[in-house]
Amino acid sequence: MDIYDIAIVGAGPGGLACAIKAQELGLSYILLEKGKRIMQGIIDSYPRGKKVYPTIPKGETEPFPIDDLEPNPENEPIEEYLSKVEASVEKYKIPVHLKEEFQDIVKERNQFTIVTTKDRYRARGVILAFGSNIPGDLGIYGEARTVARNLDNPEEYLGAPTLVLGGGNAAADVVATMSKTKRAAGDRSTIYWGHRREHFKVDKDVARDLGEEILLGGNIRILQGAIPQIGRVDEDGVERLIIQTQEIDVGQGVELHQGMSFPMKHVIACVGTQGPAPLFERLGLQQITCTAGVCKISKEGTQLLMLTPDFQTSAKGIYAIGGAISPTYILIKEEGVLKEQKHANLIYFAVKDGARAVEAIAKQKSSDS
C-alpha cells in the first residue's frame, strides 16, 4: 500500500486548495469526497443561481491565495463558479476519489490509516476539510454504520422494503419520492418511515405530497418511537441496522423489546446535520468547552477545537481547516497562550487555511528528511 504525504478529507474549496498546493510543492496526496461531484457541500447548500462573493474579511491583507479557486469579482452565479473550479481540477489533473466517505483515522507510530466506506489508506498527515455540515449521528454502536443519507437514485430501492429514518421534511420528501417511484413501477414492497419520537414535523407542502401518495395507494408504514440500536454484520456478511420499535415493561426491571432488522443498503437516514464537534471528539482531538470566563464570542457550552497557527490539532499530523473550524476555534499561540479565534465561514479562509496547512506539512517533511 502506498503511503501518501497527505490524506485530504473533503473536496470543497478547502480540500481542493490543499490538493493544488500539495501538487505545487511536490507532495503526494489522496483526496476523498463523499459526494458525487467536487464541491458537493456547496452544491447541496447553495440555492440555484446564487451569486458567489469573493469576500475577503476585514483585517486580512493577503489576496486570494489560489487564483483558480477565487470567485469572480463580478459575483458570478454558483453554476459558473463550479464550472471554473471543475476546469481547474481537470487542468491540474487532480485525482478525486468521489463517493468515498471518510470514517475514521487509526494512528500507527509515524503514520495514519484512514478508513473510508470503500478502502483503507496510509498517510503521514491528514487534513480534515469536511466543512461544517456533518450528518447527524444515528447513535448506534456496532461494526456496521454505512447508511445512505439521501435519495440519489430511487430506482435502487425497487423490489425491497426500505426504511427511511427521520421526522422532518427531508425524510418525508424521501418517503414521498420513493413511494411515487415504487408505484410507477408496480412495486408493492413497503416503505417504513421511522422516527424516534411520536410526532413528525413537516411543512404543509411536503405533507400534501405525502398525503397524496398515501391516498394514491403508496405502501407506507409509519413507525413512531423507532430507535436505531445496533449496526451489525450478520452471518451472511450483510450489514444490517436493528431498530427497536416497541418497549414493554414486564415488571421487576425486565423489559420486552420488539424490533426490526434491515439491510443497511435499504436504509436511508435523514437525521439532519450537526457541527463537527462530535466527530472531532470521536477522533480524539482536543476541544475546549466554552464557559463564561473562557469564551467571549461563542455561547457557553460550545465546543471549540484547539489548533496551532498552522491548523494542526492536538494530534500531531492531523490538521483541520475551513468550514470545519468555523465560526470560532481556539488558537494555541506560540508561547502557549490560548485565544478564542474568530474564523468566518468563507471560501477565502478555507483556501487560505488549506494552503497554510500543506506548507506546514511540506516543511515538516523536509525537516524530517
Ligand SMILES: Cc1cc2nc3c(=O)[nH]c(=O)nc-3n(C[C@H](O)[C@H](O)[C@H](O)COP(=O)(O)OP(=O)(O)OC[C@H]3O[C@@H](n4cnc5c(N)ncnc54)[C@H](O)[C@@H]3O)c2cc1C
Ligand atoms: C448558502 C450559503 C451561501 C454562501 N455564500 C458564500 C459566498 O458568497 N462567499 C463565500 O466566500 N462563502 C460563502 N459561503 C460559505 C462557503 O461556502 C464556505 O465557507 C466554504 O464552502 C467552506 O469550504 P470547505 O472546503 O471548508 O467546506 P465545504 O465547502 O463544506 O466542503 C466540504 C466537503 O467535504 C465533503 N465531506 C464532508 N464529510 C465528508 C466525509 N466524511 N468524507 C468525505 N468527504 C466529506 C462534503 O461533501 C464537501 O464537498 C456560503 C455558505 C452557504 C451555506
